Amino acid sequence: MTLTAFILQQDAAQAVDTLGKAADTKWKALSQMPQSTTIIQDMASHDLIFIVLGVTLIIWLILLFFIIRVDRKVSQLEEKQNQTEFQNQESPL
Amino acid sequence: MTAVIIAGFLIPIPDIPILQQSARNLFFHVPMWFTMTVLFLIGLFYSIRYLNDQTLDMDLKAVSANAVGVVFGICGLFTGSLWARFTWGTWWTFSEPKMNMSAMALMIYVAYFVLRSAFNDPDKRAKMSAVYNVFAASTIPFLIYIIPRQLPSLHPGASGNPAFSDMTAPVMRFVFYPAIIGFIGLAIWMRDILLRYMKLRSATENTI
Numbered sequence: 001m002t003l004t005a006f007i008l009q010q011d012a013a014q015a016v017d018t019l020g021k022a023a024d025t026k027w028k029a030l031s032q033m034p035q036s037t038t039i040i041q042d043m044a045s046h047d048l049i050f051i052v053l054g055v056t057l058i059i060w061l062i063l064l065f066f067i068i069r070v071d072r073k074v075s076q077l078e079e080k081q082n083q084t085e086f087q088n089q090e091s092p093l
Numbered sequence: 094m095t096a097v098i099i100a101g102f103l104i105p106i107p108d109i110p111i112l113q114q115s116a117r118n119l120f121f122h123v124p125m126w127f128t129m130t131v132l133f134l135i136g137l138f139y140s141i142r143y144l145n146d147q148t149l150d151m152d153l154k155a156v157s158a159n160a161v162g163v164v165f166g167i168c169g170l171f172t173g174s175l176w177a178r179f180t181w182g183t184w185w186t187f188s189e190p191k192m193n194m195s196a197m198a199l200m201i202y203v204a205y206f207v208l209r210s211a212f213n214d215p216d217k218r219a220k221m222s223a224v225y226n227v228f229a230a231s232t233i234p235f236l237i238y239i240i241p242r243q244l245p246s247l248h249p250g251a252s253g254n255p256a257f258s259d260m261t262a263p264v265m266r267f268v269f270y271p272a273i274i275g276f277i278g279l280a281i282w283m284r285d286i287l288l289r290y291m292k293l294r295s296a297t298e299n300t301i
Contacts, residue, residue: 052121055172056121058168059121059168062164062167062171063164063283070286077290
């Protein structure tokens with residue numbers, strides 16, 4: 001009686017513990033591919049080389065976005081600078 | 094430094110494929126996290142220096158390093174998500190400690206910028222954010238390097254030392270190490286540009 005209760009408790013603990021084990025022991029993405037959309041199927045072709053392309057594109061786009069943002073900020077600063085210089089030139093007159 | 098960056102991008106093309114071509118992602122996904130860690134370390138260093146001598150210059154240096162670090166962290170997260178879709182079959186899984194812990198680490202750093210935006214007085218803002226940054230940086234080794242290794246996971250490199258284990262084939266190391274150096278160099282350059290902008294802005298704000 002106490003033994004079964006203990007086992008039940010252990011089972012419950014294992015059921016709750018989602019972090020204790022990995023989601024699956026195998027990488028099963030390729031077996032799932034037939035059910036997915038055509039875009040994902042196309043990307044999975046050619047030995048997954050398009051994933052490498054996607055990964056590099058993500059990095060490139062994020063870095064580009066960051067650089068463009070800094071560029072815009074610098075232009076704003078330059079505009080401000082020009083305006084103050086303009087005012088400084090006018091004020092003596 | 095530029096030569097190293099160019100090499101980091103060009104060398105992968107003639108490299109031999111291992112298992113699946115997506116193994117090449119090692120050159121792009123993994124250095125993101127290395128770079129992020131390096132930048133957060135730089136941020137920590139300058140935050141501590143700010144707390145020592147209270148010059149706003151140090152504060153700007155810390156902020157610029159953290160900002161670029163977050164950018165690289167986001168890169169790492171998105172590339173990891175895409176890679177996971179095609180190797181593990183899902184964009185995101187909550188039973189994967191490395192994924193969730195790194196997302197959490199990024200949120201801690203986003204909170205750093207939220208905290209900064211809450212102060213108008215530059216001295217107060219610098220002091221608060223420096224203190225917070227020391228806390229934030231101290232969570233990084235635990236969230237990204239210790240906890241995921243204690244838990245079983247699909248993520249390669251979950252046990253032992255990922256950079257030097259046998260999963261990294263010797264051929265790939267010739268590209269992998271320059272890629273790490275290249276990305277870190279790129280990040281430091283980006284940080285420098287951001288820092289120069291921030292210095293200019295604070296200088297103009299004082300004069301106007």
